[in-house]
Amino acid sequence: MEQGKTVDPSYGTSCLLKTEIKSLIESKKLYLRPLLDEAQIGEIGIDLRLGYDFLVSIQGREAFINASKNDWIDGGTQRNINQFFQTTRRQIGETFILHPHQTVLAVSLEYVRLPDNCFMKLYMRSSYSRLGITISTIAQPGYCGCLSLELTNNNNNPINLTVGARIIQGLVYRLATDVPYFYSARKYVCHVRPEPSAITADKDLIILNDLWKENNNRK
Amino acid sequence: MYHSHSYQDEAFDFFVTFLKNAIKGDVTYQQLVLPVITDAHLLATGEKDYFTINRDSYSVITFLVEADTPYFRQLNTNHLTTADYSQILQYANTQREAFLA
Amino acid sequence: MSTPSYNLLRLHLAQAELALDKARNNAYSDRRKEEYQNKLTDLYTAVYQEVNKKTSLTEADIYALYKRHIDFIFKSLEFLDSSTLNQIPYEIIECLNYAMNDWLGSRGDYIIVTSLINDVGGFSFDPSLAYSDALYDEIKAKYGIEFPQRLVQINLPRALARDYLASVVLYHELGHFVDMKFKFTESLTRDILNNVTEGRIAGKDLANLLIYFPYLNSHVGSKKTIPTQSQLFIVTNSHLAEYFCDLFASQYIADSSNYYLQYITENANFFSTSHPSTVNRVQTVTDFLSKSDNIVVKIINTAIYKIKKENLEIRNEAVKSDDFFNLVPTIIENVGQLHGILNTGWRVWLHQQEQLSKSLNDQFDNPLRLYSVVNNLLEKSIGNFITLNKWNKVKP
Numbered sequence: 001m002e003q004g005k006t007v008d009p010s011y012g013t014s015c016l017l018k019t020e021i022k023s024l025i026e027s028k029k030l031y032l033r034p035l036l037d038e039a040q041i042g043e044i045g046i047d048l049r050l051g052y053d054f055l056v057s058i059q060g061r062e063a064f065i066n067a068s069k070n071d072w073i074d075g076g077t078q079r080n081i082n083q084f085f086q087t088t089r090r091q092i093g094e095t096f097i098l099h100p101h102q103t104v105l106a107v108s109l110e111y112v113r114l115p116d117n118c119f120m121k122l123y124m125r126s127s128y129s130r131l132g133i134t135i136s137t138i139a140q141p142g143y144c145g146c147l148s149l150e151l152t153n154n155n156n157n158p159i160n161l162t163v164g165a166r167i168i169q170g171l172v173y174r175l176a177t178d179v180p181y182f183y184s185a186r187k188y189v190c191h192v193r194p195e196p197s198a199i200t201a202d203k204d205l206i207i208l209n210d211l212w213k214e215n216n217n218r219k
Numbered sequence: 220m221y222h223s224h225s226y227q228d229e230a231f232d233f234f235v236t237f238l239k240n241a242i243k244g245d246v247t248y249q250q251l252v253l254p255v256i257t258d259a260h261l262l263a264t265g266e267k268d269y270f271t272i273n274r275d276s277y278s279v280i281t282f283l284v285e286a287d288t289p290y291f292r293q294l295n296t297n298h299l300t301t302a303d304y305s306q307i308l309q310y311a312n313t314q315r316e317a318f319l320a
Numbered sequence: 321m322s323t324p325s326y327n328l329l330r331l332h333l334a335q336a337e338l339a340l341d342k343a344r345n346n347a348y349s350d351r352r353k354e355e356y357q358n359k360l361t362d363l364y365t366a367v368y369q370e371v372n373k374k375t376s377l378t379e380a381d382i383y384a385l386y387k388r389h390i391d392f393i394f395k396s397l398e399f400l401d402s403s404t405l406n407q408i409p410y411e412i413i414e415c416l417n418y419a420m421n422d423w424l425g426s427r428g429d430y431i432i433v434t435s436l437i438n439d440v441g442g443f444s445f446d447p448s449l450a451y452s453d454a455l456y457d458e459i460k461a462k463y464g465i466e467f468p469q470r471l472v473q474i475n476l477p478r479a480l481a482r483d484y485l486a487s488v489v490l491y492h493e494l495g496h497f498v499d500m501k502f503k504f505t506e507s508l509t510r511d512i513l514n515n516v517t518e519g520r521i522a523g524k525d526l527a528n529l530l531i532y533f534p535y536l537n538s539h540v541g542s543k544k545t546i547p548t549q550s551q552l553f554i555v556t557n558s559h560l561a562e563y564f565c566d567l568f569a570s571q572y573i574a575d576s577s578n579y580y581l582q583y584i585t586e587n588a589n590f591f592s593t594s595h596p597s598t599v600n601r602v603q604t605v606t607d608f609l610s611k612s613d614n615i616v617v618k619i620i621n622t623a624i625y626k627i628k629k630e631n632l633e634i635r636n637e638a639v640k641s642d643d644f645f646n647l648v649p650t651i652i653e654n655v656g657q658l659h660g661i662l663n664t665g666w667r668v669w670l671h672q673q674e675q676l677s678k679s680l681n682d683q684f685d686n687p688l689r690l691y692s693v694v695n696n697l698l699e700k701s702i703g704n705f706i707t708l709n710k711w712n713k714v715k716p
Binding site: 229230233234236237247248250251269270271274275276277278281282285 | 385448451452453454455457458461462501502503506507510511547548623626627
Binding site: 031034089111 | 410649689692696700710715
């Protein structure tokens with residue numbers, strides 16, 4: 001296969017190969033820190049490790065997470081989404097149990113900065129997918145920070161994960177043009193620990209809530 | 220911020236407790252006070268100075284020598300008697316009271 | 321036996337048992353803390369058994385022996401409980417560990433523990449468990465229980481536990497511990513006061529000394545011995561200790577702490593009973609870093625050499641890199657740079673905010689965003705150094 005050739009037609013982009021990834025690292029266009037082992041750079045992607053900070057979802061006194069701007073539904077007491085998560089830390093080499101159907105926010109051990117013309121799609125490594133762990137993440141062109149890993153265990157059994165283990169595979173895709181990360185306002189910048197959702201910062205939600213108020217005579 | 224003197228009091232409290240037990244004849248406590256008394260003697264004779272006496276018991280040693288340098292100069296630390304422990308206890312108490320005054 | 325004081329001792333024991341029980345599931349960042357906690361349990365058991373087997377206990381015995389030992393359990397737990405992996409500011413403590421090892425050896429005899437307190441100015445060193453080994457000696461002699469390590473207790477504000485700029489102050493607090501272990505400034509105080517009252521310091525040295533200790537002027541050549549418990553001794557000692565700690569810290573973090581100090585003290589040009597004037601403190605550090613003559617640096621170095629055959633020296637390496645402006649953590653190559661990165665963070669914050677803001681396409685010109693970016697990059701730079709070290713130690 002010719003290098004740089006499109007492998008995912010739905011995006012119209014090219015999945016980068018090992019030599020290209022290495023070349024981007026050498027030219028300081030792509031950063032991966034720390035890179036504990038060169039072998040993490042595979043033929044068509046980069047293996048990423050599980051970091052040591054976690055945000056674990058907990059059931060607190062609030063009835064639900066309000067992912068809207070509708071304050072009628074919760075009596076105007078919209079709580080910070082932080083309230084629904086608890087931080088916990090491990091050391092590299094220690095383990096972390098992911099319980100069935102639990103969502104845990106983790107980060108990659110590696111701090112990543114992508115070039116402005118590349119984005120990264122994250123997949124569980126096959127061995128972990130087979131255990132029933134799913135992930136759904138994309139890192140935008142120019143992204144800088146540890147990668148947010150939203151892990152969910154779909155297995156019926158708890159799974160014990162090792163901090164520092166290579167659990168994710170990142171495929172890097174090249175775009176035809178630069179899309180600098182900071183051209184638009186960004187909610188997630190240079191994060192090194194998992195951050196809870198900043199969903200309520202979405203401006204659309206204000207408009208949609210106004211619409212709801214209009215329809216329901218709540219103005 | 221750091222105020223050392225309440226901790227110097229504590230160091231003195233321990234020394235006083237140790238001395239009381241030493242006076243009762245408890246060998247364990249006699250061994251605990253011996254290095255302190257020995258260094259007080261060496262400081263008094265000039266064989267050691269403020270920079271070379273035991274660091275951990277520094278405040279107790281210097282207080283004792285300040286209390287009665289001639290006494291500690293002539294003290295036979297190879298053969299400490301109950302009377303010696305009692306005398307040192309008195310110095311320790313005097314010094315402590317002066318310090319707390 | 322059921323006297324009120326005996327029953328109070330039993331109350332204290334019950335409280336200690338509950339506290340130990342609660343601490344049983346603590347997950348620490350350092351195996352030695354777990355070992356230390358196990359020793360506390362051993363001590364509790366020994367005290368409990370001894371108290372139970374006594375047929376009579378005087379109030380004096382209770383206070384002089386057992387109460388103190390239970391107090392020790394509580395004090396230790398207070399710090400251990402706040403030093404779990406989830407709570408301890410791990411990265412900065414690792415930096416402090418390297419600094420501590422420079423002075424106390426790397427045998428692991430000392431464990432830095434932290435207590436997060438609700439006071440934004442609450443950086444301090446708590447010497448209660450470290451001032452003297454007497455308590456440990458007594459526990460060993462009485463119960464045969466030996467604590468192989470000592471806790472170095474540092475308080476820091478809960479609100480600033482992840483603030484790598486403000487945290488440079490912790491190097492100063494560590495300095496208090498090192499000074500206390502070696503009694504550098506306590507010994508020096510006696511020496512200085514004797515030299516002043518005996519008229520052994522004169523001329524330029526005396527004039528320079530009086531700039532930093534102006535209150536000694538009236539004692540020059542007085543021929544009077546200044547008692548250890550006198551106010552003059554205590555103030556001089558306290559000022560020397562602060563100078564030492566400033567210098568100790570500046571070996572590692574250069575002039576970083578000066579900035580913060582000047583701000584929080586409003587650059588005070590007067591001394592208090594506990595602290596020298598900020599102007600004099602800053603001058604001392606500046607002179608040390610620029611290797612200019614300074615009487616305070618000179619006398620403190622003399623004392624350190626006499627006691628430890630060492631000198632104050634610059635133990636950090638400046639990190640020269642544009643990584644922060646590329647919004648990536650820096651690769652720290654050695655321990656000198658590990659300390660030096662904190663100064664880099666300060667330089668960016670004080671002088672290069674605009675450049676950093678430009679990297680963010682100027683959209684984050686509010687202080688909180690820049691503060692988060694600087695802190696995150698500092699944390700990850702330090703964290704990566706620690707991770708790589710651990711990895712390289714065990715990899716085949």
